[in-house]
Amino acid sequence: MHNTLLRIAYDGTNYSGFQIQENAPTVQEALERALGTIYKQPVRITGAGRTDAGVHALGQAANFRAPFHIGGGNLPSAVNALLPPDIVVTGAEKVEEGFHARYDARRKLYSYTIDRAPFPQVMKRLYCWHLPDWLNLDLMREAALLFQGSHDFSAFQVSGSPVADTWRTLYRVGLESRPEEQLLIVSFEGSGFLYRMARLITGSLVRAALGRLELREIKKALQSGDPDAAGPTAPAAGLCLEKVFYDHDL
Secondary structure, three states: OEEEEEEEEEOHHHOOOOOOEOOEOOHHHHHHHHHHHHHOOOOOEEEOOOOOOOOEEEEEEEEEEEOOOOOOOHHHHHHHOOOOOOEEEEEEEEEOOOOOOOOOOOEEEEEEEEEOOOOOOHHHHHHOEEOOOOOOHHHHHHHHHHHOEEEEOHHHOOOOOOOOOOEEEEEEEEEEEEOOOOEEEEEEEEOOOOOOHHHHHHHHHHHHHOOOOOHHHHHHHHHHOOHHHOOOOOOHHHEEEEEEEOHHHO
16 A cells, blocks of 8 residues: 655635534545545545644645555646645655654644734635734733743643643744734744644733733643633634644654
C-alpha cells in the first residue's frame, strides 16, 4: 500500500467540521468520497487534527493509504474535479509507510481574524468576528505574551474534554493590525491545541483589551487551571488552520 500526504484548503462554513460524523456534512466525508471514486474502493483518511463546524483551513493535512500511487500534480487535479468548490486539495506527496498525519505533526499555525470596522464588512463576514469595540492593543499584546511558552492549558479548553495531558507549548502568540483593511489578526503557533483552545484564548485576549480581564487573572489561570479567565469562546468563523508542520517543513 502507498501512503500519501495531502494538503487541503477549505471554507468551513457549510460543514460540521473536518472529522466525519453521522448525519452531518464534513470535509473528511467529501474527501473520502472523491478518493473512493478515483481508487475504486473505500479510502479512509487521517487528518492532522479536527476543526470545528465553521472553522476554515488553508493548510490542513491528512494522509491515506491506497493500492497505487498517483504522482506529480495529477492527484490534486483528479480529486479537485470531484470535490465541491469550497474544498481544494493544494498538494500531494508520497510519504513513508509509517507516516501519520496527526502523530507526526510537529507544530500547527492558526490565525484568528477580527473585523474592527464600525459595521460588519459584508464580504468578510464568514471569516471574521465583528468587534467594533475599542481595543487596547498594547494591553492585548501584553496578555498574548503570557500565553507563550509551555503551560498547563486546562483552563483554556472546553469543560469535559477527555484529554489527559493538557500541557502544550505555544511558540508564538502574535498580533498584526491591518488598519487599511480594518482587521486585526491573532496568530497562534504551537506544538498542539486543546479543544477550542485558540478560540478561548482569543476571547480572553479580547476581554483583556477591553479592560475586563486583568493580566494577573490570566497568570492565575495558567498556574491553577481556574477557567474564570478563559473565553468567551470566539466565534468559529474567524479561525483558520494556516499550516501543519512536519519534520521536512521545519
